[in-house]
Amino acid sequence: MLDVKRLRNDFEEVKRKLQKRGENLGDLEKFEDLDKKRRTLIQETEELKQRRNQVSQEVAQLKREKKDADHLIQETKEVSQKIKEIDTELKETEETLQQLLLSIPNIPHDSVPVGEDEEDNEEARKWGDIPVFPFEAKAHWELGTDLGMLEFEKASKVTGSRFVFYKGAGARLERALINFMMELHAEEHGYEEMIPPYMVNRTSMTGTGQLPKFEEDAFGIREEDYFLIPTAEVPVTNFHRDEIVDGTSLPIAYVAYSACFRSEAGSAGRDTRGLIRQHQFNKVELVRFVKPEDSYDELEKITGHAEKVLQLLKLPYRVMNMCTGDLGFTAAKKYDIEVWLPSYNDYKEISSCSNFEDFQARRANIRFKRDSKAKAEHVHTLNGSGLALGRTVAAIMENYQVEDGTIRIPDALRPYMGNKEFIGK
RNA sequence: GGAGAAGUACCCAAGUGGCUGAAGGGGCUCCCCUGCUAAGGGAGUAGGUCGUGUAAGCGGCGCGAGGGUUCAAAUCCCUCCUUCUCCGCCA
Numbered sequence: 001m002l003d004v005k006r007l008r009n010d011f012e013e014v015k016r017k018l019q020k021r022g023e024n025l026g027d028l029e030k031f032e033d034l035d036k037k038r039r040t041l042i043q044e045t046e047e048l049k050q051r052r053n054q055v056s057q058e059v060a061q062l063k064r065e066k067k068d069a070d071h072l073i074q075e076t077k078e079v080s081q082k083i084k085e086i087d088t089e090l091k092e093t094e095e096t097l098q099q100l101l102l103s104i105p106n107i108p109h110d111s112v113p114v115g116e117d118e119e120d121n122e123e124a125r126k127w128g129d130i131p132v133f134p135f136e137a138k139a140h141w142e143l144g145t146d147l148g149m150l151e152f153e154k155a156s157k158v159t160g161s162r163f164v165f166y167k168g169a170g171a172r173l174e175r176a177l178i179n180f181m182m183e184l185h186a187e188e189h190g191y192e193e194m195i196p197p198y199m200v201n202r203t204s205m206t207g208t209g210q211l212p213k214f215e216e217d218a219f220g221i222r223e224e225d226y227f228l229i230p231t232a233e234v235p236v237t238n239f240h241r242d243e244i245v246d247g248t249s250l251p252i253a254y255v256a257y258s259a260c261f262r263s264e265a266g267s268a269g270r271d272t273r274g275l276i277r278q279h280q281f282n283k284v285e286l287v288r289f290v291k292p293e294d295s296y297d298e299l300e301k302i303t304g305h306a307e308k309v310l311q312l313l314k315l316p317y318r319v320m321n322m323c324t325g326d327l328g329f330t331a332a333k334k335y336d337i338e339v340w341l342p343s344y345n346d347y348k349e350i351s352s353c354s355n356f357e358d359f360q361a362r363r364a365n366i367r368f369k370r371d372s373k374a375k376a377e378h379v380h381t382l383n384g385s386g387l388a389l390g391r392t393v394a395a396i397m398e399n400y401q402v403e404d405g406t407i408r409i410p411d412a413l414r415p416y417m418g419n420k421e422f423i424g425k
Numbered sequence: 426g427g428a429g430a431a432g433u434a435c436c437c438a439a440g441u442g443g444c445u446g447a448a449g450g451g452g453c454u455c456c457c458c459u460g461c462u463a464a465g466g467g468a469g470u471a472g473g474u475c476g477u478g479u480a481a482g483c484g485g486c487g488c489g490a491g492g493g494u495u496c497a498a499a500u501c502c503c504u505c506c507u508u509c510u511c512c513g514c515c516a
Contacts, residue, residue: 042476046485053485056497060443073496080496244473376473 001101001362008035017107020114020324027100034097041090048083052076102212106359108324109296109333115323121336122323127307128316130340135403139343140394141274143401144170147424150275161272162264162279164390169423173396174282176416177389178257181284181309185386189305191255191286196235198259199226204238207364209330209356216265219279228261232285233383240289241364244376250368251298252289255386257282275390276341276348282389288382289366292358295380296333299355302384303335306351309387312412315395316340318347332357337387339395350391353384 007014011032018025055076062069113122144150149170155163166174185191205211205227210218219228229235236256245252260283271277286305290298303319310317322334331354338347358378361367367376400408406424409417 039476042485046476049485052497056443059496063443069496076496078496 001359002104002107003358003362004035004101007031014107018105020108021105021327022116022325023105025104028104030100031097034093034100038090038093038097041086041093045083045086045090048079048086052079052083055079099212102206102363105329106327106332106356108327109355109357111296111321112327112333113321113323116325117323118326120323121320121326124319124321124335126316126318127311128314128340130316131342131399133342133401133403137342137398137401138405139274140397141343143397143405143407144274146405147407149173149397149423152274160279162277164275164278166393170393172417173393173413173423174389176413177392178282178284180413180416181386181389182255182257184309184312185255185284185286185305189253189255189286189308191253194232194236194239194254194256196229196232196239196256196258198229198235198261199224200229200234200238201226204234204241204364207238207241208234208360209363210234213329217263219261219263229258230262231260231283231383231385232256232258233287236285236287237360237366237381237383238364240366240379242366244367244369245289245379247291247368247370247374250289250291250379251294254287256285256287258285259283274343275394278390281391284386284389286353286384286386289368289379290382291368292377292380295355295357295382298380298382299333299335299353302382303337303353306337306353306384306386309392310337310339310350313392313396313410314412315392315399315410317350328354330354330356330359332359335384337385339391340399341391341395342398343394348391348395350395351385351387354382356381356383 002014015025015028018028055072059069059072059076062072113120115121138146141150141152145152147170148168149166151165151167155165158165182193186193199221202211202225205218210227210230218230221227235258236254239254240252259280261280264277264279267277275281286302288298288302307317307319317337317339320336320338322328322331322336327334334352334354336349337351337353339350340346341348357380360381361378366379366381368379369376396410396413397407400410402408402422404424406422408422409420414420
């Protein structure tokens, strides 16, 4: 959510920046009228309330003196009626304004390249060498089936499309990666570990920006009005919702493991094979709550933490600075880390690291005080995948495959895999 | 799931219709006392948000949330949420 005061005082500037996103901002123009109407109604009702309060005092005084107060009571009756009418209109206006504010995306940072779609994303850096196979390389879904690591058809039977069973070495690999990543971030990068609830309420989904605009992307639990989390970002960021944290405790950093659930509405036909696009996948997520002046340094830091995982696993990747048209609703700036995937003969997103500035903090009402006497300010929030596990498994399987159909285990992962050297031998 | 009880400021807690933005503790800040620590004495401090104003300020809201009754609600009524206790069920 944007700062109402900024929107009020700097409307054209904000609008100009939002237009870089190339989104339809149809309702934005209604802001000024709604804002003005709201403030007029507030002034009207408050004036009447002040009057009512004064008269109530007088009535109380008269009653105590056992005097007659009927004429004052009559007057206040009418005033109260009027207040009720104005308050009803005010409430409707505020509701409309709130919905409008919740539907406005974040303002892109000045360092974000202007562009329409993924074609215009800029490569920030590249790491590692793309493997060359002197044999016909297999895709991970082939390897997974051949080696008994992944069962797609069983999952289709048991649940439906876009689900998978990890089995044997596949399950072990996934679990090893969870431990590897959690320990790296907790012990080397200073994050506190978390395992969050996998369902959250509507307020939490609104707090991080999944709602109200993107309800069709989430799986909902109707009876409770809960949602399956699409990422641990939602519960972990909302962990501090409606709180004022001590400024000296910033930055607060959590690393959370969770399953993630996405309906993938609108992705029919995309990435239909393998682990790349599932309705349920595991992810280790990094979340940081920081002071506003630090948030862009922090974005570099969190991106580095995610990159470190790929470096230790020796998987080639590149970092993309997402353009204005590909930023997503909530981010002010975002880096996607893309891992090399031989089956795609291309890089594929494996982590997304975003600075939301105060966009989520306003929605979720997360603030801090620099000291006990200071005024509360909104924190800046950031998160980054560190990493998406399914895609990491796919990347390891494909990049580390050997001609005999087995998979070499990356050195860094061997302690977590019973010190084995290969899968399939 | 059933039955009870409770939700008041940073924490504990008093308060059943008007003089309560809210007693009293604790905490916190300052001072005194004290060789140090502990303890003691005194004074002070009460949040947040919205509107308005250059500002000091003024005003509205606020006692879990939302409605209602009333001239007037922390206080009465209704709905919901959360926590606790007991029972049931259960990994």
